[in-house]
Amino acid sequence: MARATIDDVARAAGVSTFTVSRALRGKEHVAAATRAKVLKAAQELNYTASRSAASLASGRTNRVALLSRERISGWFIGELMEGLVDVLAPAGYDLTIYRIGSAEERSGFFTNLPANRNADALVVTGFAVNDDEKRALTRMNMPIVSVNASDLTYCQASIVIDDEGSEASVVRYLAALGHRRFCYVGRLDPLTGDDWGFDARTRGYQDEVTELGLHDCGMFFVDATDRASIRQTLASxxxxxxxxxxxxxxxxxxxxxILNVLRAMGVRVPQDISVFGFDGSDAAATVGLSTMTQPARRIGRLAAQRALTLIDGKTPEETHTVVPTALEPGSTAGPAPTDR
Known part of the structure; x- marks a missing residue:
């Protein structure tokens, strides 16, 4: 069966295609009775307005693009996308995702600029934009919102958390519990180099350990998907x-x-060693993990709100927003052991 067209709806409703278009897009100056007649005809014909046709009429794509270097399946990006959709969907906007999980994917995006003319705004998260990429983004001439980026010169709005200060707060909390010997376990990032940015959490840890005169037993970086590597690192x-x-x-x-591996080794948490995470994810709640929470879904909502405001040609009331994190004690952090 052939798909119904706008001409079919116009004939069934006894109006012009122009009136059908205005009625389906909720425009003014369409009589209530006429709008009801158009909507009834469209429903009976199972007609859906063409997004591309609406774009031609409005000059907008009704899409916002997300450019991310993180794994799309990761907790943060998943929550960020939920927040973006929370705001974009009711406003009639779709979300298009571009991943740059390698140097090749990154080069391909900035060479081809697939978001150009295919989105009304761009949200960028997870990596440091270099000078050539800034120029490319500027040439796209669209609103740009950055998430957790240190360089704000290429965007019109940004949403960030204080990674450095948040990790420093974790160190201070544990020091207040009497801990004097610390270590840090980070991810082994496959994307290395200044172009991908730096891990502010490690700097927050290092600076605060030094500031408080604590003993740093070392910083260790592991592949979170390689349990053998994690076991070897914890053993060392x-x-x-x-x-x-x-x-x-x-x-x-x-x-x-790490909690599972430590307990399998016979190490008591937190009696022998306290473990503190970062994110406030579902995983933390499941295992009672002490963690520094970041509201990733709220960050997504704020980014979407800023994007829509910029698309409408307005300036957000707050262009650069620092979203607070919160320290959430769980069962995996306690007073320092006194028997050693």
């Missing part, structure tokens, strides 16, 4: 002459794996 940490009593971990997902 436990074999240190001065074993840490507090462990700061890059993410909740990695911390949950």
């Amino acid at each position: 940490i436990l074999a240190l002459p001065e074993r840490p009593t507090a462990m700061c971990v890059w993410s909740d997902q990695l911390a949950a794996v």
Whole structure:
């Protein structure tokens, strides 16, 4: 069966195609009775207005693009996308996702600029934009909102958390519990180099340990998907002459794996060693993990709101927003052991 066209709807309703278009898009100056007649005809014919046709009429694509270097299946990006859709969908906007998970994908995006003319705004998250890429984004002449980026010169609005200050707060909290020997376990990032940015959480950890005169037993980086590597790393940490009593971990997902491995090794958490994650993800709640929470879904909502405001040609009331994190104690962090 052939798909119904706008001409079919116009004939069934006894109006012009122009009136059908205005009625279906909710425009003014269409009588209520006429609008009802058009909507009834469209429903009976199972007609859906063409997004491309509406774009030609309005000059907009009704899409916002997300450019991310993170794994799309990761917790943060998943929550960020939920927040974006929370705001965009009711406003009649779709979300288009572009991943740059490698140098090749990154080069391809900035060479071809697929979001150009295919979106009304761009949300960028997860990596540092270099000078050539800034120029490319500027030439796209569309609103840009950045998420958790340190360089704000190429965007009109930004949403960030204070990764550095948040990790420093974790160190201070554990120090207040009496811990003096610390270590940090981070992810082994396959995307290395200055062009991909730096991990502000590690700097927050290092600076605060130094500031408080604590003992840093080392910083260790592991592949979160390789349990053998994690076991070997934890074994080396436990074999240190001065074993840490507090462990700061890059993410909740990695911390949950570490908890399982430590307990399999016979290490009591938190009696022997306290473990602190970062994110406030579902994984933290499941295992009772102490964590620094970041409201990723709220960040997505704020980014979408800023994007829609910019698309309408307005300036957001707050262009650069720092979203607070919150320290959430769980069952995996406690007072420093006194028997060593």
